[in-house]
Amino acid sequence: MTKTTATRRRGRLFPEIQWTPEQKAKREAESEAFYQRCYPIFDRVKPELIATHYNWFIAIEPDSGEYFIERDLEVASLQCQAKYPGKLHYTFRINESGACGSI
Template sequence: MTNLNPSRRVPRRRLHPKRTLSPEEIAQWYAERAAFRQRCQPIFDRLKPELIKTHYNWYMAVEPDSGEYFIEKDSLAAGKICRQKHPNAIPHVFRINETGVCGTI
């Protein structure tokens, strides 16, 4: 019979305990993301009906300050093109379908 050595499991901990966010900081981050999406949403809603016909399930990266958008088959490629044109801006990526997102939970 084989002797089994019980191995002691090391408890998991945070990788960077000094970099934890307070609940207020987390709530602020979510609020900023929601406000950013609300700035990008009108551009997406304006273009969505015509793009669904030709580019269904492609991705659209929107830069809200300039109003420019970039369409690609891959979400990372769309974001990369947007960042090349606007290096200091953060794009919001939508999927070109009825909801603008990749799926539901």
């Protein structure tokens, strides 16, 4: 009996999106504007949260001003999505810089 194997496709599942420079600039401007709406909320609560929740995560929904604090990034994000489905949120790490990752 001969065993056949299917060839697997390598690379990306979807073709790359070709963005024009105008589309890239618009996307970056929208992302920056959203960050600027979320950061003041984070900056306001950061001093009190650093003392009690250092290196935890905070997911912020800027329209309501509500935020969700958890040790796990995914849990904080899911809580925010559950309460505000279809709305964007921004996640910070509760530390001096607010960065979630490292370079």
